[in-house]
Amino acid sequence: MRNAARAAHRTRAPTALVTAAALASALSGCGGGDVAPRDGATQQVPSASGTVAGAARSPGGSVDCRRTRCVALTFDDSPSVRTPRILDILRRYRVHATFFTLGKNHVLRDPGTVRRMAAEGHEVETLTWSHRILTGISPADARKEITRGREAVAKVIGRRPLLLRPPQGRTNATVTAICRQLGMAQVLWSATASDYETTDSALITRRILARTGPGGIILLHDRVDPTNRGYNGTVAAIAGILASLEARGYTFVTVTRLLAPAGPRPGEVYRDGPLGP
Template sequence: MPKQKSAARSTSIAGLLTATTLVLALSGCATYDVTAPADARADATASADADAKNGDAKNGDGTKSAHASDVDCDKAKCVALTFDAGPSENTNRLLDILKKEKVHATFFMLGKNHVAERPAEVRRIDAEGHELANHTWSHKILTDIKPAEAKRELSRVQDAVKKITGKTPKLMRPPQGRTDEDVSRVSKELGLAQVLWSVTAKDYQTNDSALITKRVLDQTERDGIILLHDIYKGTVPAVPGIIEQLKKRGYTIVTVSQLLSPAKPEPGMVYRP
């Protein structure tokens, strides 16, 4: 399961220039634009301030924009909780836990054998306020296939989720975190921002819930993105303890879009803490 390729983290120039080009050493040099959540927020705030100064502010009636969040992650110590590769037979139990804890997460869902077989869980994820996101149809490594096939891998999930919920995902996570210029271009065409992670429990290697909990807590820092999988039997039992300890440490647990707000996820962009 996911092994993230190493990449240099983006830097912000004077708090305004957030996107930089990364060079990945794999088979030749592939490049893509990446930004950190804190930098995305800073850019959006600076842009809004400039618009207001110039008299171009939107939503002047005091209403929130469509992508606004009720959590201010510039003030709160936020961390995004995400789950890959579901829904599965464990998802309803996970949703029960999240509902009890009043926590919302982002679900990067697979199409084949998951979304296609469990539309009720997809509807419940949406109905309970969680974020619907795309993890491809069959978990093919997008950098290893032609762009046209990569587009099909993503668009099939887009279509399936829209058919079930009436909503089209705005975020995607490439399998194993592997992306490049071609994947970014396809993502942009489909209106999808790419989301990587900073915390992984490697729960695909163990069913030890205590170890999964420890790995998450050891790695989590402010503005982090936690990667878990609701398809493995050791993961969901770890979630209550993870949430409890994160809350004790002062974290506000949010979706990816809440973490980025007031920035709106930019299609094609790669977001990584």
């Protein structure tokens, strides 16, 4: 438990599950609006751990984010032809990230990059099978989207993802119930650059720096979309984002490490860590 002085400085109290009404009022990433709803839960329970392709289930070393200015860097739509370049940059800065992968035409097409993510200590999670909006399809189809995406990762690295990023950050009570049954938590974000709509790497950098706070979850994309001129500035922005936030005293960790020593709770929705804004 944090002491009274720290609690007094929190800008908001943690809330329970993000409600469907709150989520319906805002669009989000992967082609939606800017920032996911800011009332995601920060409840914690003991997390599962294990090893994946020689990498820890909870990468990020022994950093204690209750005492350190932590931030989690996440990427959606992985892997793509740009992902190896991103991995090179992350390795140079000794940063671990969380990749939310798509099964169809991504994980199945490029399993080597997925194995590299895990081997280099990154967290490999799921963005579903084909990026269908879970709140707009039947419960049976939503469950299939989640489980097919999860199994695609498991076939490559030998571990089932425990974290789901709902496409466009859209979730509701039905999706939450499915995730609870599957033992998966839902991860949104607190900072995004809307890099799907601009190629300006300087603008992407400024947006992330302006929107990132302790315990935050950053959303970027590494996919290639031939019908959209966006995403092309993301790779060029990463080094500047890493260097600038490290200069401000931030330590980059995976989402699971951000929530340690407890961990993500199945069905719960998170947009930041326990000490987030």
